Amino acid sequence: xxxxxxxIFLAVAVFLAIFPFIAARIxxxxxxxDIMVFAGIFSIVSLGLCMLMGYAxxxxxxxxxxxxxxxxxxGILTSHFHWHPLPAIPIGCLLSAAVAWLVGxxxxxxxxxxxxxxxxxxxxxxxIVLNQEVEWTGGPSGLVDIPxxxxxxxxxxxxxxxxxxxxxxxxxxxxxxxxxxxSRVGRALRAIHEEETAADAMGVPTARFKxxxxxxxxxxxxxxxxxxxxxxxxxxxxxxxxxxxIRFVLMVMxxxxxxxxxxxxxxxxxxxxxxxxxxxxxxxxxLVYGAILLLVALFLPDGLVSIFPKGRSxxxxx
Amino acid sequence: xxxxxxxxxxxFSGLTTGAIYALVAIGYNIIYNVTEVINFAQGEFVxxxxxxxxxxxxxxxxxxxxxxxxAVLTVSCxxxxxxxxxxxxxxxxxxxxxxxxxxxxxxxxxxAAMFEWGKDPYTLPPFTQGEPITIFGAALQxxxxxxxxxxxxxxxxxxxxxxxxxxxxxxxxxxxxPRAARLSGIPVRQMVLLSFLLSAGIGAAAGAVxxxxxxxxxxxxxxxxLKGFGAAALGGLGxxxxxxxxxxxLGLAESFCAGYLSSGYxxxxxxxxxxxxxxxxxxxxxxxxxxxxxxxx
Numbered sequence: 001x002x003x004x005x006x007x008i009f010l011a012v013a014v015f016l017a018i019f020p021f022i023a024a025r026i027x028x029x030x031x032x033x034d035i036m037v038f039a040g041i042f043s044i045v046s047l048g049l050c051m052l053m054g055y056a057x058x059x060x061x062x063x064x065x066x067x068x069x070x071x072x073x074x075g076i077l078t079s080h081f082h083w084h085p086l087p088a089i090p091i092g093c094l095l096s097a098a099v100a101w102l103v104g105x106x107x108x109x110x111x112x113x114x115x116x117x118x119x120x121x122x123x124x125x126x127x128i129v130l131n132q133e134v135e136w137t138g139g140p141s142g143l144v145d146i147p148x149x150x151x152x153x154x155x156x157x158x159x160x161x162x163x164x165x166x167x168x169x170x171x172x173x174x175x176x177x178x179x180x181x182x183s184r185v186g187r188a189l190r191a192i193h194e195e196e197t198a199a200d201a202m203g204v205p206t207a208r209f210k211x212x213x214x215x216x217x218x219x220x221x222x223x224x225x226x227x228x229x230x231x232x233x234x235x236x237x238x239x240x241x242x243x244x245x246i247r248f249v250l251m252v253m254x255x256x257x258x259x260x261x262x263x264x265x266x267x268x269x270x271x272x273x274x275x276x277x278x279x280x281x282x283x284x285x286x287l288v289y290g291a292i293l294l295l296v297a298l299f300l301p302d303g304l305v306s307i308f309p310k311g312r313s314x315x316x317x318x
Numbered sequence: 319x320x321x322x323x324x325x326x327x328x329x330f331s332g333l334t335t336g337a338i339y340a341l342v343a344i345g346y347n348i349i350y351n352v353t354e355v356i357n358f359a360q361g362e363f364v365x366x367x368x369x370x371x372x373x374x375x376x377x378x379x380x381x382x383x384x385x386x387x388x389a390v391l392t393v394s395c396x397x398x399x400x401x402x403x404x405x406x407x408x409x410x411x412x413x414x415x416x417x418x419x420x421x422x423x424x425x426x427x428x429x430a431a432m433f434e435w436g437k438d439p440y441t442l443p444p445f446t447q448g449e450p451i452t453i454f455g456a457a458l459q460x461x462x463x464x465x466x467x468x469x470x471x472x473x474x475x476x477x478x479x480x481x482x483x484x485x486x487x488x489x490x491x492x493x494x495x496p497r498a499a500r501l502s503g504i505p506v507r508q509m510v511l512l513s514f515l516l517s518a519g520i521g522a523a524a525g526a527v528x529x530x531x532x533x534x535x536x537x538x539x540x541x542x543x544l545k546g547f548g549a550a551a552l553g554g555l556g557x558x559x560x561x562x563x564x565x566x567x568l569g570l571a572e573s574f575c576a577g578y579l580s581s582g583y584x585x586x587x588x589x590x591x592x593x594x595x596x597x598x599x600x601x602x603x604x605x606x607x608x609x610x611x612x613x614x615x
Contacts, residue, residue, distance in 0.1 A: 114596055116356075121548070132583060203600065286432070290422050291426065293425065298406070298407055
C-alpha cells in the first residue's frame with residue numbers, strides 16, 4: 001500500500017469506527033448500522049471479484065454461487081449437525097475453493113463471452129441444486145434454525161458487535177488484497193490483464209495465476225457467505241441467484257473495476273440503494289439496477305473512483 | 319420406469335422445447351456472425367414475444383395470426399432500438415463492457431415486463447383448436463406442430479436469405495471480415511441493425527408460438543437464453559444447422575431426463591451440457607477447430 005492508500009485507510013477506519021456512535025444518536029439513521037453490516041459482508045465478496053475482474057481481467061457471473069456455497073455449508077453444518085459456527089467457516093471456504101478449482105481449471109481457458117456464459121451456467125446450476133436438495137437446504141422455503149455466531153462462548157447478537165466484526169474482516173481483506181497486488185502475483189495479474197499472450201511469452205504462468213485469483217475470490221465469497229448466514233440466521237435460494245451475481249458485478253463496476261477502494265465504495269453505495277433508497281420500488285428495483293449497470297458500462301467504465309483525482313495507486317500502479 | 323407410451327411422449331415434448339432452443343440459438347448466431355457480440359438479452363426477446371402476443375390477443379383482441387405478426391414486429395423494433403440506442407454507442411468498448419451492457423439491457427427488459435405484466439404466468443389460446451393427435455399412445459398437441467413448423471420455416475427462410483439474397487450475402491460478408499466488407503461497399507452499420515432486427519424477431523416468434531404450451535412469465539428469459547446459448551455453443555457458434563440439431567438434442571436430453579431421472583433437475587441438464595461443451599469442445603460439434611482458434615473465446 002502506498003502512503004496515499006494508508007491515509008485513505010486511516011480515514012476510512014476512523015470513520016467506520018465512530019459511525020455506529022453517530023448512527024445510534026440519530027434515530028432517522030439508526031438502522032443504517034444494519035445496512036452497513038450487509039455492506040461489510042458484501043464488500044468481502046466484491047473485493048475478491050475486483051481482484052478477479054479488475055486485475056486479472058477475468059469475468060465471473062458466479063460469485064453469488066460461491067457466496068451461497070459458503071452460506072449453505074455454514075448453515076447446514078450448524079443447523080443439521082449442530083456444529084459450532086466457527087469451525088464451519090473454514091469448511092465452507094474449503095468446499096468453495098475446491099469447487100472453484102474444479103470449475104476454474106477448464107473455465108479459465110475460455111475468454112470473454114464464453115467465460116461469462118460458463119460462469120453464468122455454473123451459477124445457475126448451483127442455484128438449482130440449492131432449490132432441489134430440499135432435505136439439506138430446505139429448498140425454496142429456506143433453511144431455518146441457524147444459530148448466531150459465537151466467539152469464545154459469547155453469542156454475537158447485537159448489530160453493533162456484528163458491525164465491528166464484519167468491517168474488521170472487510171478491512172483485513174482489503175489490506176490483504178493490497179498486499180497481494182503489490183507482490184509478484186499482483187504484477188503478473190496486471191500483465192495478464194494488459195495482454196495475456198505477452199505475459200505468457202514473458203514466462204508468466206498465466207493459467208496458474210488466473211486460477212489462484214479465481215479460487216481466492218471464491219474463498220472470500222464463501223467467508224462472506226458464512227457471515228451472512230449467521231447474521232441473518234435464515235437462508236433462501238433467492239439470495240444466491242443470477243441477479244445477485246450481477247449485483248456483485250455491478251458493485252465492483254460502479255465503484256471502479258480497477259480499484260479496491262472502488263469496490264468497497266460501490267458495494268456500500270449499492271447496498272444502501274438496494275436496502276434503503278429503493279425500498280419504495282419494491283420488486284421494480286431491477287429496473288434501477290439495469291439502468292445503473294447500463295449507464296456505468298456506457299459512460300463511466302472506470303467507475304466512480306475515476307471522478308476523483310488520480311493517485312498513483314488508483315490507476316492500478318500499486 | 320416404463321418404456322411404453324411415455325417414451326414417445328418425451329420425444330414429442332423434447333422436440334418441441336428443443337425447437338425453441340434452436341430458435342434462440344439461431345438468434346445468437348445471427349448477431350454473433352455480424353458483430354462477434356454474444357447478446358445476453360437474447361432470452362428476453364423470447365419472453366417479450368410471448369407476452370406481446372398475449373397483449374395483442376388478450377387486451378387488443380387481435381386474431382391470433384395478426385397478434386403473432388404484431389408481436390414479432392414489436393419485438394423486432396425492440397431489438398433494433400437496442401442496437402441503435404445502446405450498442406452502437408459501445409462499438410469500441412472492451413468485451414467485458416459489451417457483456418455488461420447486454421446483461422443490463424436484459425435486466426431492463428425483464429424489469430419492464432414485470433412492470434407491465436406483473437409476476438403471473440400468462441397463456442395464449444392454441445393457434446388451431448382441436449384434439450391432440452394420438453401417435454403410439456402418446457398425445458401430440460396441435461400447437462407442437464405449429465412450433466416445429468415455424469422452426470422449419472425460419473430455418474428454410476434464413477438459408478434462402480443468406481445464400482440467395484443480396485442482403486444475406488452482405489451479412490455473411492460482414493461476419494467474414496467487416497473491414498473488407500466495408501471496403502467493398504457494404505453498409506456494415508445497416509447489416510448490424512438488420513442482424514438485431516432479425517434476431518429479435520426470431521426470438522419473439524419462438525416466444526409467441528411456445529406460450530400456448532408452456533405459458534410465459536417475465537423471468538423466463540435468462541434460463542431460455544442460457545439454454546439457447548448451450549445449443550448455439552454445442553452446434554458451433556455461427557452454424558445455423560448446427561444450432562438446429564443441437565437445440566433439438568438439448569430439448570430431447572432435457573425431456574428424457576425429466577421423464578426418467580428427475581424433473582427437478584431437468585433445467586440443470588441443458589446447463590451441464592453447456593458447461594461440458596464450453597470446457598471440452600468450445601468450437602462445438604459442428605464448428606471447425608481452425609475457425610475457433612481465430613475467434614475470441
